[in-house]
Amino acid sequence: MPLICEEIHKVFLKRIADSTVRRLSLYLRYLEEFETRGLATISSDELAARGGTTSAQVRKDLSFFGSFGKRGLGYDVPQLGRRLREILGLDREWRVIIVGAGNIGGALAFYRGFRQRGFSIVAIYDTDTSKIGKRFESLTVRDTAKLTDDNAAEPADIAVITVPAEAAQSVANLIITSGITAIMNFAPVQLQVPDEITVKTVNMAMELEGLSFALANRE
Amino acid sequence: MPLICEEIHKVFLKRIADSTVRRLSLYLRYLEEFETRGLATISSDELAARGGTTSAQVRKDLSFFGSFGKRGLGYDVPQLGRRLREILGLDREWRVIIVGAGNIGGALAFYRGFRQRGFSIVAIYDTDTSKIGKRFESLTVRDTAKLTDDNAAEPADIAVITVPAEAAQSVANLIITSGITAIMNFAPVQLQVPDEITVKTVNMAMELEGLSFALANRE
Structure with missing residues (x-):
């Protein structure tokens, strides 16, 4: 071409x-x-x-x-x-980090379907000292304060945000400052990001609304 | 009208x-x-x-x-x-059950965004005897074998499938036989269901593919 x-x-x-x-x-x-x-x-x-x-x-x-x-x-x-x-960019390996080692973050760290498609979870972060150091399969929860340094040493491609809604925007800012340009957001908020950053928001309640819509309009 | x-x-x-x-x-x-x-x-x-x-x-x-x-x-x-x-059917309460008390099932049982929208998680099921009886917040994991009876006594509107791929179709069959007509499927398989059943499949890897597509086609 x-x-x-x-x-x-x-x-x-x-x-x-x-x-x-x-x-x-x-x-x-x-x-x-x-x-x-x-x-x-x-x-x-x-x-x-x-x-x-x-x-x-x-x-x-x-x-x-x-x-x-x-x-x-x-x-x-x-x-x-x-x-x-x-x-779809599935002919290569993508390095993925998870920020937020709560229930959803933990579930995603264990999710087998990612690696099959070339998405490698390389790190999981949290700010909670009771969670830092805890193990999730082969990963040890790291301090979110180390994210920028870690990413300078070994850049990730994608960050997954699984922190509570009120922390999501500041975590997104930290991720972007660290140089990561693709974000998957599980927090139920609309993130404000520069144009060059790609964000995909997964909203579990919105997924269920597809079903309640069908049920409500069925008979 | x-x-x-x-x-x-x-x-x-x-x-x-x-x-x-x-x-x-x-x-x-x-x-x-x-x-x-x-x-x-x-x-x-x-x-x-x-x-x-x-x-x-x-x-x-x-x-x-x-x-x-x-x-x-x-x-x-x-x-x-x-x-x-x-x-969207959000002017009422919907009764939701979760089948599969693994990582994703557990994370969803704890997810606060559901109740806010009128989705009440009323039960969580598993076949694993080491999980049955375990507590998730106010819920106790029940034996999947009891699902049909439970649903006859107190019908649910929506079932969420969070079992491994190989068990998903048989769980879907059980759910449908029990009389539940709306399914949210987290297992990475295409469920075969009758026309009158509404299924929504959430595929975490597919969500990430939206990002890998953007990254691969960016520069």
Whole structure:
């Protein structure tokens, strides 16, 4: 791709909606399932049926990233899987730290699904002296005050915030000052961050609201 | 609304995309923030700016549920907040059970954000005899074998699955047989359920992929 096209393409990628990225993650999971079952090719119809969407949506989602598949032949399963892993940044190792060694922080430190996808939890932090030094599997809880120095020595890519709501913004500031540019936030607050920082907020109550909505509007 | 219109409206509501419901949850949070700050009205532009979307999208999302706001005057903050809580089913109490008293199950049992929104965790289950009888705050871990009987005596609305992947489908079957029709699934598998059951799958690794995508496509 010529340099100018690459530049345009990158600006374009930045604008891709969260919902598209979500669907790409889902497509990858279906492809891996198909691969396990030994299927070599898959149509956009089949991918769509599996993901509860339309084949037009599948083709549109994939078209952002170049041309895949041949009309009437469908997509090559291993090849599209590889390309999706590349697009999603899953072809490498990401260093992840967790700030907040409470219940959710601890649960995430133990979560096996992360490492399988190349997300390595390299450290867990807390300010509570009763928690510092405690072990979570292979990790020892470190003092949050050491985060900046630790990160200068061995930079992390992603920080997960699992502190209480009232501490989340100051922890986010510390993370950003330390040079980490991607944050997954479990605290139920909207973090204020500079444009160049990527934040994803996971709100457990909001997830349940998808169900209460369905229940309330069902009959 | 005449009965036939109500029927049509209900079919319509069922088709509303997850992403719309997600945005409604966000709008509600912003409205509550505005309410705390004492604002009486808000324009679709302001709501859109806060939520990183367009005012056309805000108006479209809200138009599914009737007419709100007056041209040029904006939305009445408390009124729209009340209506959104109603739409999202947050104007009542929902009884929630957790199946799987491991790290994530335990973390969710302690999660304060649920009760604030009317989600009451009424029971937590496990099959592991070393966990049964253990206390999580005011809850005692019960034997999963008792779930059906318990639910016949005191029906729950929502079940949260936090068991390992290989046990998730059989737990889902048990939940459905017991009469619970809404499931929040934390196990990294796609559950097979009848059409009338609503499932929401929360995949922690997929959440992180939103960040790895951003990092991989950033520079």
